Amino acid sequence: MSLNKLDCYGVSERFLGEASLYPAFELGRVISQYRKLYKIITNKGEVFAEVSGKFRYEIRYLCDYPAVGDFVMLDQAKEQSGNRMIHNVLTRKSSFERTSVGAKDQTQVVAANIDYIFICMSLNLDYNLRRLERYLSIAWNSGATPVIILTKSDLCINIEQKLIEMDQVAIGVDVIVASGMEGDSYLQLLKYFKRGVTASFIGSSGVGKSTLINRLAGKEILLTSEIGKDDKGRHTTTHRELIPLPQGGVVIDTPGMRELGVDSVDLAKAFADLEKLAESCRFKDCSHKDEPGCAVRDAIEKGEVDRKRLESYHKLKKEARYDGLTSKQIETEKLNSMFQEFGGMKNARKYIKKHNKRSIKY
Incomplete structure (x- = not known):
């Protein structure tokens, strides 16, 4: 089947491969969103769609809802409303997120x-x-x-x-x-x-x-x-x-x-120079504030790093709720957030280990 229309809207082999796992549905991409209604481009043209009742029931977090740029799987036929039904959102390779208004500790995909x-x-x-x-x-x-x-x-x-x-x-x-x-x-x-x-x-x-x-x-x-x-x-x-x-x-x-909020930020890459200097700090958990032997503050005193850059680093850590954490601890917090439904990353590992044991056949 020709995919010329989807070719024009950024489809790749990665998404075509995953879409083949759902032969009963049609592949489309969300091109715009209006409250609970989505405009989607398919190989046959533009259609309007909404999330199916089953999919809505299974959604646990706001970030699981479709967003602009998502590739989704649709019913072949229209409902009585004239809209198609979205049954799956294909695995995202990247996402822009912000804190959701009115929903505590939840993010929404932009x-x-x-x-x-x-x-x-x-x-x-x-x-x-x-x-x-x-x-x-x-x-x-x-x-x-x-x-x-x-x-x-x-x-x-x-x-x-x-x-x-x-x-x-x-x-x-x-x-x-x-x-x-x-x-x-x-x-x-x-x-x-x-x-x-x-x-x-x-x-x-x-x-x-x-x-x-x-x-x-x-x-x-x-x-x-x-x-x-x-x-x-x-x-x-x-x-x-x-x-x-x-x-x-x-x-x-x-x-x-x-x-865009800063609840989810990557400080390690945005401040790679400070992260590299931090490797030479006397203490591995150095906060670069008042500890002795701080390589970051030493570089600032020598004029090698702008003091405002360190101030910006501290400000972003605080806004992102990572204040007082080292880079390793920040990554742990992100992983815990990803596996919050299991009670954190540690419990998720236990679940996976237990599940794998049950899967072993003798």
Whole structure:
């Protein structure tokens, strides 16, 4: 069966393989969401769908519900409402999450199955290294690869200095300099897009996200706005939407920073330089505050690390409820959260071990 339509919406062999496990259902991808209703693209075209009663009954957490970017399995026939039924959400390879409003200790998926996260920051009023650290922490934790786009370079007179600062903060991350005034700036992004690739653009409003997406799409599909004198842009994107690109790949345009929390962050990658220095601290559980023999504070005193970077690290740890924990302890907390239905990672291991013993045949 031809999958041309799904080809245009980022389907890959990985998802086709998993979908083959459900021969009675049809594969589709969520392209937008409206409360409890989903717009889905299938090989036959666009359809509207809702979660089946059985699936809804089996869902334990909000993050289990479908989100924009998810690949789902649908009933072949329409219900009396005229909508299709979603019976399964295929395994996500990455997900953008935020704390759910009104549901304690639960997260909600903002967008799923993203390969690249383009972090847009303008080189004029929006430029802020601390905000960038926050974005990078969230991006790394999602499972996608972050790429930084510095927009509006035509309004910056010290680009070289800004790039030096980027090297100290965005370790191992590609940095692209673009300008909305230059018609071919977006061409630098084409190397990231091909069949099966999904990308997301995040950043403050007015930094040029919609302009870049319009250029990639080859037409004006998103409204644009500018950053005002008060350093605040107007939100021109109010919901998430999956947009296919003519050169291959798709884009999920997401609203601004207010959509994303820091309950789930990857500080080890976003602050890789501090993590490396921490290996030389006298104490393995050094908090880098007032312990003797702290290699991180020593590097700061020598001018090798910006003091504000350590302050940002502490702030993000506190906001993410990891204050006072070492990197190893943070990873343990994340695993415990993943296996909370078993009472934590330790109990999950006991369950798996016991289950495996029962499975042994003599």
